Amino acid sequence: MHDALIFTPADVDLTRSPLRATLDAPTHVLGAFNPGFTRLPSGNLLMMVRIAEALSEPVQNGHVHAIRWTPTGYVRDAFPLDQVDMADPRQFELKGRPHRILGLTSLSWLLPVELDPAGCTVLHVHYDRAVAPAAGYQDYGVEDARISRIGERWYMTTCSVSAERHSTTLHISDNGLDYRLDGIILDHQNKDMLLFEGLVDGAFHALTRPLGEVYFAYPPDSPYAGGPAINVARSPDALHWRPLGAPGLRARKDSLSAMKIGGGTPPILTPDGWLILYHGVETRAQVGVYRTFWALLDRDDPTRILRLEDHNPLLEANPALTAPIADRLYLPTPVVFTTGIVDAGDHYIVASGEADLACRITHIGKALFA
Template structure:
C-alpha cells in the first residue's frame, strides 16, 4: 500500500434524510465529484430499505412513478446471496435488498470536508426500477457527463446523463446494456472519439474479470471494444472494474480501479481494494503500468465495518498538482476521501507492455 497523506470521513447514513416516510438510509457512498468553479459538487448513491420489520418476511423495495413500493417475500422462498442481493428460489431471479437514488451535495470548504444536501435525483422508468447507483462525473468542455448504473429486472446496465450546472440533468438513456457497469469517461476526445472504460460482467466465466475500452462518435453509440486489463492478482481475482475517470499527467492517463478477493464464506463479499492504472496518452487501450499490489486497502474503522465490511471503492479523483485527492465509498455505508502523493502512485506501478499483461490472462 501507499501511505495516505490524509483521510477523512465525509458523509454517513445519519447525515442523510430518507427520500420518503417508511424508509431508512443504510448507506451514502460511491460518490462522483467535480469542481464547479470554486465549489465542490458531489453526486452520491443513497441506499434505502423499509424500516418496517415482519417476522419471517423480507422486504424488497423497488421504484415506481417516483415513489418506493415494497414486495414482501417469505424468507423460506429466498436464498441470501450476500447482504446486498437475494435470489428467488423458484426462479433464481435476483433482487436487491435496498433501492438506491442519487443525492446532490455541495461544499465551499477548501478541502471538501463539509457538505450540504441540495437536491435528489430519483429513478425514472422501467430500466431504473430497482434503483440508480454509482455515478461518475467527467467534464468535457462545458458539459458534465454522468455515467451511472440503472438496475432493473433486466439487470445492471449503464446509463448517461449530462448537465451544465450539476443541478439540472438531461437523461440520455442506456449506453451499455446489461450486464455492464463501472463505466468511466475520458475528459478529452482522443483521435476524434469519446473514449470510455467499462466492465463487461458475463454470466459465463471463461477468464478472470476484465476491464475493456470502447469508443464513440457522439457519446451514445459505442463500439470498437478492446480488452485493457484482467484481474490476475489475488486481491482482484473475483471482481475488477474502473473506479475514477482518468486524469492526464506527463506519463499518460492515470486512473484508479477496484478489485475484490474471492470470499471464503457463503453469503459474504470479498475484500475490495484499489489499484492504479497508467494508459498511453494517444492509444488509451495500451497499458503502460498497473498495480501488482493494492495502493489502498480497508484499514480504518469506517472501511472495515459497515453494510458490506472491508470495502474501499474509488469513484472520483481530483488532480491537485503533486497530490491526488481521491473520493471513495467505504464499506457500502459512507463517503470518504484520502490524499496521496501523485509521484508515489506512479512509482508504485509495475511497468510491462500490453502484450505482457494480456499474456497473464491467457
C-alpha cells in the same frame, strides 16, 4: 495526508428523500457511499452520493419486501420467506429459478453533496437536485455514479437496476450540478462504465466492465486469472458505443485482485498518460476484499497499458475511519471502492466508498505515481 470520512448515513435527512412522498413504510439509510466526483465551476467539489435507502422491517408476516418505483409512486412487493435465500444482508435470492434472480430490500438514489475546494468540509446538501428513478428501467434504483468533465459539459454514468434489464444510463449537465437523464447507453449488465476526461483522436472513449454468467479459461501458462475485465470502447457522441478489439486490463493470477477487477475513477490525462484508479478484489468470504490499484494508459492508444500496479494497493479499507460508526457495518470483509479523482496541484483528491457505508476523501501526493 488527509484521509477521512466526509459523509455518512447519519448526515442524510430522510424526511427529504424522494421516497417519502409515497412509500408507506419506515426506512433507514443502509449506506451513503460510492460517490461520483467532480469540480464545479466555482472551484468547489461535488460528490454525487449513492443513498441506499432500506426498509426498516423488510420481513413482515412471513414475507420479505422489496421497494419498487412506479410512475405513480413507490410500492412494496412481498415474496414468501420460504421461497428466498437471505444470506446476503443487502439482497435476497429467489429459490428454484433457472437463472439467478435477486430482490433488493433497499432502493438507491443519488444525492449531490457540495464540498469546499479541498474536499474537507460539507458546504451544502442539494436535496432539490437529487437523482431518483424516473423510468421503468430504473424501478429498483439508480446506483454508483461516475462523473467526467469533457469540454464544457459533465457526463455522469449510472447503473440503472430493474427487472427489465441491468443497464448503464447517462445523465448530462451544463453546470456540474443539475443533471438530465439522456437514457440507456449500454443495454447489458455493466456496473463500471467510466468516460475518459477528454477526447482521444477526436472521439469519446470509456472504460467498460461487462458481466456475464460464464467466462472462458486462459491457457494454463497464462498470467491472467480470467473473469470480469476492463475493456475500452469508443463513441462519436457519448451515446453510441463500439467496443475496441484490443484487450484492456485483466486480473492477474499473482496479484491481490485475482478474483475480479473493475473501473474506479474516470481516466484523467497526466503528462505520463491516462491515469486510472481501479478496484481489485481478493477472494475472501462472500463479498471479497476490495482494494484500489492504479494504471497508466497511453494517451493516443488507451488500450496500450504503460504501467500496471496491481500488487501494492494505493488504498485499502481503514477500520479506524469506520470505528465511530461500527454499529452500522454490515459487510463481512474490508471494502474500499474508489469512484472519483480531481487534480489539486501537487496532489490528487480521491473520493471512495468505505465499507459500502460512507464517503471517504483522501489526498494522495502525485509523487506516489512517479
